[in-house]
Amino acid sequence: MRDVAIIGAGITKFGERWSTSFRDLCTEAGIAAIEDANVAGEQIDAMFVGSMSAGRFVGQEHVGALVADYVGLGGELHIPATRVEAACASGGLAFRQAVAAVSSGMSEVVVAAGAEKMTDVGDSTDVLAGAADREWESFAGATFPGLYAMIACDYIHKYGLTREQLAQVAVKNHYHGARNPYAQFQNEITQSTVMNSTLVASPLRLFDCSPVSDGAAVVVICPLERAHEFTDTPIKVLASAQAGDTIALHDRPDFSTMGATVAAGNSAFRQAKLQRKDIDFVEVHDCFTIAELCAIEDLGFVPKGTAGKFTEEGETQLGGKLPVNTSGGLKSCGHPVGATGIKQIWEVVQQLRGEAGKRQVEGAEIGMTQNVGGTGATVVSHIFGRV
Numbered sequence: 001m002r003d004v005a006i007i008g009a010g011i012t013k014f015g016e017r018w019s020t021s022f023r024d025l026c027t028e029a030g031i032a033a034i035e036d037a038n039v040a041g042e043q044i045d046a047m048f049v050g051s052m053s054a055g056r057f058v059g060q061e062h063v064g065a066l067v068a069d070y071v072g073l074g075g076e077l078h079i080p081a082t083r084v085e086a087a088c089a090s091g092g093l094a095f096r097q098a099v100a101a102v103s104s105g106m107s108e109v110v111v112a113a114g115a116e117k118m119t120d121v122g123d124s125t126d127v128l129a130g131a132a133d134r135e136w137e138s139f140a141g142a143t144f145p146g147l148y149a150m151i152a153c154d155y156i157h158k159y160g161l162t163r164e165q166l167a168q169v170a171v172k173n174h175y176h177g178a179r180n181p182y183a184q185f186q187n188e189i190t191q192s193t194v195m196n197s198t199l200v201a202s203p204l205r206l207f208d209c210s211p212v213s214d215g216a217a218v219v220v221i222c223p224l225e226r227a228h229e230f231t232d233t234p235i236k237v238l239a240s241a242q243a244g245d246t247i248a249l250h251d252r253p254d255f256s257t258m259g260a261t262v263a264a265g266n267s268a269f270r271q272a273k274l275q276r277k278d279i280d281f282v283e284v285h286d287c288f289t290i291a292e293l294c295a296i297e298d299l300g301f302v303p304k305g306t307a308g309k310f311t312e313e314g315e316t317q318l319g320g321k322l323p324v325n326t327s328g329g330l331k332s333c334g335h336p337v338g339a340t341g342i343k344q345i346w347e348v349v350q351q352l353r354g355e356a357g358k359r360q361v362e363g364a365e366i367g368m369t370q371n372v373g374g375t376g377a378t379v380v381s382h383i384f385g386r387v
């Protein structure tokens with residue numbers, strides 16, 4: 001297997017993009033990434049596009065071909081484009097397929113994209129519920145806020161998490177998002193903003209939830225040995241891991257431990273031959289505040305039951321021991337579901353190039369991502385390093 005590097009990255013502003021179509025979002029991010037990578041269309045030989053449900057969100061299927069066409073890789077170039085779907089982990093998984101294509105030697109220069117346009121429909125909660133077990137969860141009334149509320153109840157019962165500690169996850173992510181010009185919400189908030197916001201599914205309130213969003217993100221990769229043909233600042237892929245679990249939350253032995261995150265994280269650390277202490281920052285899947293706490297525990301950064309205190313002490317904020325979600329996370333940067341996994345990787349690229357501006361992690365050398373589908377039936381995790 002060959003080593004792989006990222007040579008370019010592009011993103012759109014996340015948010016409610018009323019006047020921009022799905023294809024235009026993909027084109028905007030795709031052209032930005034291809035220009036950033038300094039590659040010509042003729043040099044690209046495959047594309048993978050992560051999208052959870054363009055069919056239900058915008059009525060568009062066959063999105064691999066659509067995106068390739070609109071970024072100028074269909075038509076005369078006839079580049080093979082493949083859509084990848086794993087609910088909210090679609091973007092991370094599209095990247096993993098791209099890495100497999102390059103590392104195996106099947107392809108040389110490959111584009112990995114993620115996109116979703118969610119705000120055009122009135123029933124986004126029901127579309128998202130299709131990522132759970134439709135027969136046993138969604139038909140019984142469980143929505144994603146409801147399922148993660150059950151995780152939060154279990155966690156609070158077991159570990160005595162305080163309301164303030166949970167709120168601090170959102171406060172910290174809005175602090176980071178306020179420093180990201182591509183974020184959906186660029187305003188700082190306080191714990192009382194979270195604790196006085198509308199109750200969505202007890203104990204989760206509006207500001208515990210990621211929003212419904214539009215956006216796209218794209219990266220370009222190639223064999224590490226060729227990366228300097230395109231860029232002076234390649235980012236090496238040190239590990240690419242994926243793990244699965246039961247589709248339904250009620251079939252898990254422990255609601256507040258995501259087994260697939262534990263498995264994918266362990267695999268990623270084994271591949272990269274790194275320790276937890278070697279990671280300078282991490283982008284995790286905070287679709288709800290409770291998910292961020294579970295993620296940093298299940299990846300092994302802090303012991304189970306202690307992430308709330310770690311967060312309250314400021315250790316996950318810029319300047320802390322482990323900055324988490326410097327992009328603003330799903331909470332503040334936004335969560336166009338198919339785009340999120342690639343957005344996490346885009347943020348790692350900004351940080352490792354030293355181009356993250358006001359949210360730069362000083363001396364960042366190694367970054368990690370964790371992207372979740374559903375309540376953890378799919379988890380994709382990557383580790384990256386400066387070359």
Ligand SMILES: CC(C)(COP(=O)(O)OP(=O)(O)OC[C@H]1O[C@@H](n2cnc3c(N)ncnc32)[C@H](O)[C@@H]1OP(=O)(O)O)[C@@H](O)C(=O)NCCC(=O)NCCS
Pocket residue numbers: 088125128144145200206207209210211212287335374
């Ligand atoms: C939380 C949620 C139910 C709110 O939806 P809603 O009540 O329809 O909200 P609206 O779109 O009507 O927005 C109402 C206001 O709240 C704001 N808002 C919406 N979601 C927000 C969020 N997550 N955080 C902060 N503010 C939010 C809007 O900007 C709007 O503000 P304004 O009145 O100043 O313009 C929705 O964002 C949601 O379902 N989130 C979870 C998405 C999800 O499950 N993703 C998959 C995870 S696995």
